[in-house]
Amino acid sequence: MKRHQYQADSLIEVLHSAQQLFGYLEDGLLLYIAHSLHVPPSRVYGVATFYHFFSLKPQGKHSCVICLGTACYVKGATQLVDAISQTYGIKAGQTSEDGQVSLLTARCVGACGIAPAVVYDGTVSGHGTSENVIEKLKGWREDGAA
Ligand code: FES
Numbered sequence: 001m002k003r004h005q006y007q008a009d010s011l012i013e014v015l016h017s018a019q020q021l022f023g024y025l026e027d028g029l030l031l032y033i034a035h036s037l038h039v040p041p042s043r044v045y046g047v048a049t050f051y052h053f054f055s056l057k058p059q060g061k062h063s064c065v066i067c068l069g070t071a072c073y074v075k076g077a078t079q080l081v082d083a084i085s086q087t088y089g090i091k092a093g094q095t096s097e098d099g100q101v102s103l104l105t106a107r108c109v110g111a112c113g114i115a116p117a118v119v120y121d122g123t124v125s126g127h128g129t130s131e132n133v134i135e136k137l138k139g140w141r142e143d144g145a146a
Contacts, residue, residue: 063121064084
């Protein structure tokens with residue numbers, strides 16, 4: 001905030017830095033930013049919830065992002081989300097109880113040619129199936145339990 005001279009129009013950059021530092025944006029942090037930048041808390045909260053790359057909850061050790069853009073949707077991406085939801089009891093935007101996996105969704109990750117695309121910990125993977133997605137997550141959970 002100091003680097004941006006506490007300018008209200010630096011809100012997005014400040015939120016981005018705060019998330020990088022703390023991992024997610026908890027309520028107290030949003031209020032602190034609102035107070036420091038002299039912007040209404042409702043505006044800070046509105047921006048933090050509008051952009052999907054901001055998270056208001058702690059994320060899991062691993063992230064699995066299912067692309068639900070048109071190409072991936074047509075190739076059955078929702079079945080991948082359903083498979084994870086049924087197997088691990090988490091919905092999109094939630095983290096498994098053991099803190100190992102966060103399930104997220106996105107709109108086109110730029111890999112339409114290999115749809116349905118899944119991003120595992122920042123690495124894009126193509127041709128996702130219910131089986132290979134569950135297998136990948138199973139590996140993460142086993143590693144976490146070891
Ligand atoms: S729609 Fe999924 S990568 Fe483009």
